[in-house]
Amino acid sequence: MISNQILQTNLDGLKEITRVDFCICDTEGKTLASTFAGTEEYEKSILAFVESEADSQIVQGYQFFKVFDDHQLEYILLARGEKDDAYMVGKMAVFQIQNLLIAYKERFDRDNFIKNLLLDNLLLVDIYNRAKKLHIDTNVRRCTFIIETHQDKDLNALETVRNFFNAKSHDFITAVDEKNIILVRELKPEETYDDLEKVAETIVDMLSPEEGERVNVAFGTVVGEIRDVSRSYKEAKMALDVGKIFFREKNVVGYSRLGIGRLIFQLPMPLCRMFIREIFEGKSPDEFDEETLTTINKFFENNLNVSETSRQLYIHRNTLVYRLDKLQKQTGLDLRVFEDAITFKIALMVVKYMKYMENQDY
The missing domain is CATH 1.10.10.2840 (PucR C-terminal helix-turn-helix domain)
Incomplete structure (x- = not known):
């Protein structure tokens, strides 16, 4: 679910705005993120609060709040202070964290959908039904990019790509194996294959270290239906392999520009x-x-x-x-x-x- 780093970033931001200290713990009293030290002394109080029927209460100078995810208790939030303003700030923090849980759950559902779509694990009727439930457009131009990082489980590269394309919420970033990051990018009507190559070159420059092996990026053809995204993914995979054979000097390879190498590869x-x-x-x-x-x-x-x-x-x-x-x-x-x-x-x-x-x- 939400990483401790994300929780910590949110607490730091809330403290900077409200000047109130916060702490988030799991239901076993373990601290996940905090803006102050010495949270261990509240462990017994947190466990007692978990067992109580109250959704909030004041304990040892802190406002205690329960954070639910679909009626399931997920976190305990502590906000320093016993007055009404501390209670109000604490409730706002709870609201923020609950919205984060919803957003991450939606991203997880979308991530699962995209992975199954890429791997051809969905029936045609399921593709359109699930896309509708997840509010994903089915009739827009898309292209699939594969980013090979040469490092197993390169989570930093994955987060970098996510952050870079985050402003465009209609793009999907996921991973289906240890080394490759998958980007399913929604395109504007006027975007061409030259534009896609520039996007791929930007990714290479962004992820390649100053010294060491540069990343490789391959992309498939542009498709207009969501059911064809898996085809674009397979084309990108082929482009990545063919590029290693016939275009070793290039870090960016597009399926449409493989030429005769595509035939020989088969x-x-x-x-x-x-x-x-x-x-x-x-x-x-x-x-x-x-x-x-x-x-x-x-x-x-x-x-x-x-x-x-x-x-x-x-x-x-x-x-x-x-x-x-x-x-x-x-x-x-x-x-x-x-x-x-x-x-x-x-x-x-x-x-x-x-x-x-x-x-x-x-």
Whole structure:
């Protein structure tokens, strides 16, 4: 339910406004939050008050109040003072805490709904019925983001994301596993995928430490129906995995921009092995020397432009032509021919995918 830190923050704020000391205890007399020391001496009085039928009373110079959650006794609140103004301030504090309980319970219900929605654990009719009860719009544009923090149970990152998007109450922030934070964001009609990428980059900058491994953020496609949020989530998961294979230099990857990597990621391993065997006749691209691999990658980066590639590699044009001729003899593929270049590029991507999948098995 409500964390002790939240309770303490509220008590500190109430004291600053009213100049009255407060203490919140559980029904066993244990102090959860307090603005003063020495609360242990009130433990017996609190236990006696719990057993009494009174909702409030004055004990040892403090106003004692019971805080209920759906008719269930949740907390005991102490407010220093015996006069009417202390009683009034105490009742206001009780009202504040009860509203906090309602708000957190609603967030918990919404959190459960979103988790089950993402994991496809709800029937279609249940999705719309529960959304209606929780006052969640069903026909608005949404997109799902996955934030990978590289740290198990990174509660600080989760709270940071919640606080950052808190002003927009129609967004949902949750977690379905140890490392990933899920953001289901409601979009404005004019927001585009470029805008979503900027949001993801902001999250990366916000959560990444000055030194150390940066977080990764992936997002799915925009959906217009709440029932399709799970699809956007699955797309974001795929984008996260595909990004680790083919876009390792990027911290932000969108499903709509995965290109051919999305297709390769769905190929079965036996088919990949057969393809590589046919293209390279048993030889793996990993066996090419560093000079050859650098030449190949730079040639692709420059859209098969011989002059620009030789300039960037600081080599003579004829030297580059010699290297391409040598590669053609080894593989039977001439990278200056568009069809052969596509085949070679796909083959390199398939090898990356195979290595990634093999490492996942260990």
